[in-house]
Amino acid sequence: MRSLPDQEAEVSRSVLDMSMSLDGYIADPDDFLGGEDGERLHKWASQASETTKAFEEEWKAAGAVVSGRRTAELMDHWGGSHGGLPIFVPSHRPPGPAARWGYPLVTYVNDGIESAMRQAKAAAGDRDVQVRGAYTGQRAIEAGVLDEVQLHVVPVLLGRGRRLFDVLSAETELETIRVIDTPEATHLRYRISTTAG
Amino acid sequence: MRSLPDQEAEVSRSVLDMSMSLDGYIADPDDFLGGEDGERLHKWASQASETTKAFEEEWKAAGAVVSGRRTAELMDHWGGSHGGLPIFVPSHRPPGPAARWGYPLVTYVNDGIESAMRQAKAAAGDRDVQVRGAYTGQRAIEAGVLDEVQLHVVPVLLGRGRRLFDVLSAETELETIRVIDTPEATHLRYRISTTAG
Numbered sequence: 001m002r003s004l005p006d007q008e009a010e011v012s013r014s015v016l017d018m019s020m021s022l023d024g025y026i027a028d029p030d031d032f033l034g035g036e037d038g039e040r041l042h043k044w045a046s047q048a049s050e051t052t053k054a055f056e057e058e059w060k061a062a063g064a065v066v067s068g069r070r071t072a073e074l075m076d077h078w079g080g081s082h083g084g085l086p087i088f089v090p091s092h093r094p095p096g097p098a099a100r101w102g103y104p105l106v107t108y109v110n111d112g113i114e115s116a117m118r119q120a121k122a123a124a125g126d127r128d129v130q131v132r133g134a135y136t137g138q139r140a141i142e143a144g145v146l147d148e149v150q151l152h153v154v155p156v157l158l159g160r161g162r163r164l165f166d167v168l169s170a171e172t173e174l175e176t177i178r179v180i181d182t183p184e185a186t187h188l189r190y191r192i193s194t195t196a197g
Numbered sequence: 198m199r200s201l202p203d204q205e206a207e208v209s210r211s212v213l214d215m216s217m218s219l220d221g222y223i224a225d226p227d228d229f230l231g232g233e234d235g236e237r238l239h240k241w242a243s244q245a246s247e248t249t250k251a252f253e254e255e256w257k258a259a260g261a262v263v264s265g266r267r268t269a270e271l272m273d274h275w276g277g278s279h280g281g282l283p284i285f286v287p288s289h290r291p292p293g294p295a296a297r298w299g300y301p302l303v304t305y306v307n308d309g310i311e312s313a314m315r316q317a318k319a320a321a322g323d324r325d326v327q328v329r330g331a332y333t334g335q336r337a338i339e340a341g342v343l344d345e346v347q348l349h350v351v352p353v354l355l356g357r358g359r360r361l362f363d364v365l366s367a368e369t370e371l372e373t374i375r376v377i378d379t380p381e382a383t384h385l386r387y388r389i390s391t392t393a394g
Binding site: 024163172175181 | 348354370372373
């Protein structure tokens, strides 16, 4: 098991972080993260372990979040900030009332994912940008602005639901940069090196 | 990186062994293993490395093979034996002429996967049974006679093809029993613990 590396200084990386069953599912058929299947996918993160703690530290060390609108609204914009971090939501439609008036750390960006990522990286400084939502991850890959993918592969076959790679389908070469294996999940981190499709 | 464990004595395990892209593809859309995508999936196995050598030793240490008919015929029954090992092919149709007359180590089994596995385990003694073909793996899981799955996950997104988990779809709990990470592939080995669906 490789340990979590120190955050490299002065390099902001955009990272899509997803829990996935071995057969590729990230959510229920209804695209909902709750329920029994969602619990099986995210159980690893709620367990007290050294690895879970290290990932929590890593998430907290991020400097900004880019979130898909659907995810952001489903999570009520995490109450207005993502653990104190600014949230950038690429969307062509104007934000709802709460995001518009109640959440100063939430910014809706209507000129594309590149712009949202540029603003998030500027806000993050030398810290990472966490990307939330598979669709937004896909747009970021297509636009060439996603640097890494962190998958928590849970050893279970769900047999139904929404698959990450029905969304993330670009022909892409990846580089494995970290593997952490625990009984609860195999944590695979990839750098996106080329996008062919 | 965990090393390959010694074969436990006197325990024959049935193992489905597959190379898979990170997005879950095991073959071309035509279900063919050749071509550019097939090459990207299987490149890791043709490279001279300590890990490749260890896997070759592991494959050679098997005692019998259970292969789907399609895979067996596509590979011309590996010339009549799988590196000297007997091959059991579950199929309700009678074998073709070559398998019937030319290959004494090839046995067609027409009374189901359980019977094919029973015969293969008897032939293998205390050695493993290698399972070839995703459909046959699925039938074996359903029948409760598949013990382990060995996946070689290649860090590439193919974006098209035939997916292992369009076939292997039973609701199943797995136990991660080994993770070996190399730049070419992450080798994940699972024990099948329960089958719910």
